[in-house]
Amino acid sequence: MSKKYNVLWIDDQHESMKALHKTAIDFDVKFFPFKSMNGGCSEFKNNSTKYDAVLFDAKFFENETDQPGSEDTKWVHQAKDTIRDTDKSIAFFVLTGQAEAYNSKEFKNAFPKVFNKGVDKDEDDLFIMLVDACKNRELTKLKHKYFNPFEMCTDRYLGQKHFDRLHNLVLDIENPSQIKIAQDSLTGIRKIVEAIFSKLNDIGCIPNDIIQGKGSINGSGLFLSGRHRDYTHKQEIIHPVIAFNIFKILNVTQDGSHNEGSILGVDAYMDSNTNTFLYQSTVLLLLDTLDNLKAFIDSNNVKATNLAKWCKVEVINGQVIKIAENGWGTFKQAESNIEISIPPGMISASKLTLNQSIEVTTKLSPDKTKTFIKEIIGV
Known part of the structure; x- marks a missing residue:
């Protein structure tokens, strides 16, 4: 999706106005047209x-299924009030061919500037003012500056409900002097990360057992960074830097959500600190993560392909069949001839002895040519 200006357009005759649609393209405006007050207002409430910006005709239907002849100018006033109740920052414009609208005092008070349909100069002036209003709207400027992160907070990716959370975080980055209690915003960051995990699970990049199990947040972070004891990566799941970002974000937000019993003491640290750099850096890590994940999801949304990139670690039963003088041991899998070396550190840490029965998990070398013991889990 390009960085166009999205304009809600309510006009019962929009389908016949192909020339206006073409003009809109020249001005980087994308219309989302509706025929009625209820159709347009419902859309705005759901996707404000x-x-x-909003463009009205002076006269249109009450409902999308209404028939010609039922148009009325009263619906434009109700539509404006309804939309303004949802967002007072949105700008309104009127493009109409209804001459009676210009003679109404009520209409002139509600819409000081009305443009004429079919008049080239008026239509050009409309688009110039429309684009100018969009460019100078603070929210629109932020949406363009942080385009990918805000796109991620739509129903196609993480869900629109996260838009306001991200907006508040971005406002803090844009105006750090206005940050009040930084640690109180960590929950919003964590909820966005949870939504990232849910989306990655939807496309097969995080196992169902992790998402549906206890400790799903920490488990998902461990999995993406290749640290989860129960799974191994056959291929790279996401870029290591993004996995690192997420891991660090969770270190701060998970710790900061506990006033007592935390490891890092993030809440107390932020409360006693005179700066908000830790909080700002965590938000910036989130923004970098969202910015990169949009392109990743767009290019890696085939679930079957993603599922093939990882597998559950198999627990292998066997026996210690040799311990050499240099400390290295040899593990032999039960009921097979597979033998795997045991590093001296594992021998001493688990206090292994010759002929001892153990359970291990394994991992492949980066080039997939050798198998190593990942962990001794049953002694």
């Missing part, structure tokens, strides 16, 4: 953050 999507739109940068």
Whole structure:
């Protein structure tokens, strides 16, 4: 999706106005047209953050299924009030061919500037003012500056409900002097990360057992960074830097959500600190993660392909069949001839002895040519 200006357009005759649609393209405006007050207002209520301005005809239907002849100018006033109740920052414009609208005092008070349909100069002036209003709207400027992160907070990716959370975080980055209690915003960051995990699970990049199990947040972070004891990566799941970002974000947000019993003491640290750099750096890590994940999800959304990139670690039963003088041991899998070396550190840490029965998990070398013992889990 390009960085266009999205304009909600309510006009019962929009389908016949192909020339206006073409003009809109020249001005980087994308219309989302409706025929009625209820159709347009319902869309705006459900997706208000999507739109940068609103364009009305002076007369249109109450409902999308209404028939010609039922148009009325009263619906434009109700539509404006309804939309303004949802977002007071949105700008309104009127493009109409109804001459009676210009003679109404009520209409002139509600819409000081009305543009004429079919008049080239008026239509050009409309688009110039429309684009200018969009460009100068603070929310629109932020949506363009942080385009990918805000796109991630739509229903196609993480869900629109996260838009306001991200907006508040971005406002803190844009105006750090206005940050009040930084640690109180960590929950919003964590909820966005949870939504990232849910989306990655949907496309097969995180196992169901982790998402549906206890400790799913920490488990998902461990899995993406290749640290989860129960799974191994056959291929890279996501870029290591993004996995690192997420791991560090969770270190701060998970710790900061506990006033007592935390490892790092993030809440107390932020409370006693005179700066907000830790909080800002965590938000910036989130923004970098969202920015990169949009392209990743767009290019890696085939679930079957992603599922093939990882597998559950198999627990192998066997026996210590040799311990050499240099400390290295040899593990032999039960009921097979497979033998795997045991590093001296594992021998001493688990206090292994010759002929001892153990359970291990394994991992492949980076080039997939050798198998190593990942962990001794049963002694």
